Amino acid sequence: MTPQDFQFITNLLKEKSGFSLTDDQIYLLESRLSTIIRRNNLVSLEDLVNALKLDNEELKTAVVEAVSINNTRFFRNKYIFDAIRNFAKDFDGQTLKIMSAGCASGQEPVSVALLLREMNLIAQKNVQIYALDMSRQIIDRAKKGIYTHYEVQKGLPIRLLLKYFTPKGDDWALNTDILKTIHYHVQNILEPFFTGNFNIVLCRNMLSYMTPAAQEKALHTLSDMMTPGGLLIVGASEILQKTGDFHRFPDCIGCYRLGKES
């Protein structure tokens, strides 16, 4: 791949999703774009770049989606779920609204739903979980709530698998009473979207891939949608440049609260 081709794709990503790739992430492009290259009967990355230059919008969308999809597992980073449990335990409102931004195939919002169900909160409160991703393909998949033999074994305790999933051929289907608590949407968080009083927002391993300008814009959009004191959770290794109205939450890596000095 020539530096010009790499530049072309990184510009495309920046423009469409706010994601910025550094030179050492070229491997990421190669591994994630290989499926698209194969599916479109192309031979190489150069081929793909040439096809993209013909303004093929569908292909552009496919490329942006492929690069921005998170690898995900159930209950990824246990301490995050401890933080959510503590927040939810002390939460005295009636409606608890949670957002999982960049939810990919849904392991994160499903984990949150299972956690709250196990705490018995889903029965006591009006729990609403919104899960967003900009890939239509992956949202369509997540909506089905079907996970492979491999996926259900990554991070999901066997007791929860037995309790909330049913075998379906070689796969496992999430029971509908859990699935229906999650509202999946195709949505890019750089674009304005629904308003509204979110108490917890998970936005992991997304902001730090953005340009500083896109990151600031995304944080601003998120703060507009959250209630004061709301909990924002970013990835453990993410360092945010300008956090605006968000303040670090003591003793919890990657946790911020809106409008409350710690």
Place this chain on the structure above:
Amino acid sequence: MKTASIRIQNPTIRKLTHIMLSDLGFEITDENPSVIVLGWSDEQPDTLNIISQMRQVAPVLICSNYHHPEKIRQALDMGANEYVMIPFDNDILQSKLIQMGLL
């Protein structure tokens, strides 16, 4: 150092499990293990009867090609701590051990 005892009769699965556990930093030994990985299959049918005895030594991870919920429930009812369905990979084994508090 973390230690694991592997009690799997099928030679291929035993060997693979050995490699994966070593990669995850476990020393494979039957002396004072921090976890026992116990096979369960048609060729190793007595597993359910020995789980409680094994539990007195260390937490038990069942490794089985039985995927049916009823089978899994039987193993848990007999005291198994976690359960991994064959086939599995490094990532899966690691996540099971994390859940068991061993990593």
